[in-house]
Amino acid sequence: MIRVEGLTKSYGSRSVLTGVTFDAAPHAVTGFLGPNGSGKSTSLRVIVGLAEADRGSATVLGRRFRDLPDPRRVGILLDSGAFHPGRTARETLRLSARLMSIRAQRAEECLEVVGLSEAAGKRVGQFSLGMRQRLGLAHALLGDPEVLILDEPANGLDPQGVRWLRTLLSGLADRGGTVLLSSHALSEVERIADRVVVLRGGEVVASGAGAEVTGGTWCRVSTEDDQALARALSSAGLAYRMQPHHGLVVAAVPPLVGTVARDAGLVVHELCLSPQLSLEDVVVGTAPASASESSLTKEATNARL
Structure with a gap:
């Protein structure tokens, strides 16, 4: 469960979020939508503890993210370009697994899940955008999370990759997981999301099942x-x-x-x-x-x- 209540955030005189309130529930994929500059990225950064709200609260699994006793329960992909370009995909995941006290074999399992087993020895700097997205998803899955928070995960994926991603996220939700998905691929969100939250100008302008919103x-x-x-x-x-x-x-x-x-x-x-x-x-x-x-x-x- 992700719960956001009354988030307000400004940078100087510029208001970015104004009383943003919504839930992302278990057993569901929640689409988090809005034009550029609507406040989606700032909201996600507050949820995962990378930014502080001026007012309001954001909790994951009942706590602030930084207060979770086991943050491995939450998988996060906000920027697939953040990986070191000189490391291989395997090195990237194994290093993260070690830092997270996860068995090394889990890295191989996640590479297989995202379809990067054959490219595991290739340096990240040589990856296409779609391959980096897959690596980011593999990283998010390392801890076998109950909650996934993803920012534009389909960016750069080919049609086969988009279909694979849809199956992956739907499967996690079907098993009781919570998925919060920010995306500009609206047609794909309509196909996969159980609920949507729409931001515009830093405010929630619509929230509910797709049929309720449209x-x-x-x-x-x-x-x-x-x-x-x-x-x-x-x-x-x-x-x-x-x-x-x-x-x-x-x-x-x-x-x-x-x-x-x-x-x-x-x-x-x-x-x-x-x-x-x-x-x-x-x-x-x-x-x-x-x-x-x-x-x-x-x-x-x-x-x-």
């Missing part, structure tokens, strides 16, 4: 005066977002939106159901609101849009 009914509408329609939708308490060129996307069924437009005396040019939101819509902020925001007041909802 679900709901949306429609696309355009009228003779979209600004007037926007004002009418606000008065009716409906969340909406102006489209880049023309029209709006509204968090409501078409008949309701049509009624609002009619009562406002507007001629409707287009009114139809909009395709279900994708995870990309939620992450980059093109959605009018997520299902998790449906309980917000009209003023709060439109302020966030």
Whole structure:
């Protein structure tokens, strides 16, 4: 279990995290998503004790990471480029195993798990990005962990490697493990994650199962005066977002939106159901609101849009 409560972090006058709160539960893969600069990396660094929050707390298995009696229970991959380029893959893992009081044979087992047995004698500096990612995963697995915390683990992997990674993480979750996975590969996260947490601007803007975050009914509408329609939708308490060129996307069924437009005396040019939101819509902020925001007041909802 990973529990993050009210994390707030600033660097000088720049606010990076503002009250970030979420859980990553056992028996599940939790996708940790957001645009660049949203606060994902800072959150992960706080969770594993590499940064201190100004306020709030982050615990793993019920304790701060640095207070765990056996930190081997947590596998971490934040930077696959941190390994010494002059050492071989085998030397890298065996040295870490010795420092962690893990039997040397475990290094060989992890190399086999990640598909690097044949490259074990090759220097890390000669590895491709995908091979370094596999080595980072092998390092994270050394202690046979109950919790995995991974930042962009699929970066550089070929399609076969991505499929292998999916199987690996799903298998760990099925055995009761906790996986927190930060990634920009949204289509892959949709396939593997049981739950997602979405950060934007240092705040959690959506959290829940994929269907909860992207679900709901949306429609696309355009009228003779979209600004007037926007004002009418606000008065009716409906969340909406102006489209880049023309029209709006509204968090409501078409008949309701049509009624609002009619009562406002507007001629409707287009009114139809909009395709279900994708995870990309939620992450980059093109959605009018997520299902998790449906309980917000009209003023709060439109302020966030």
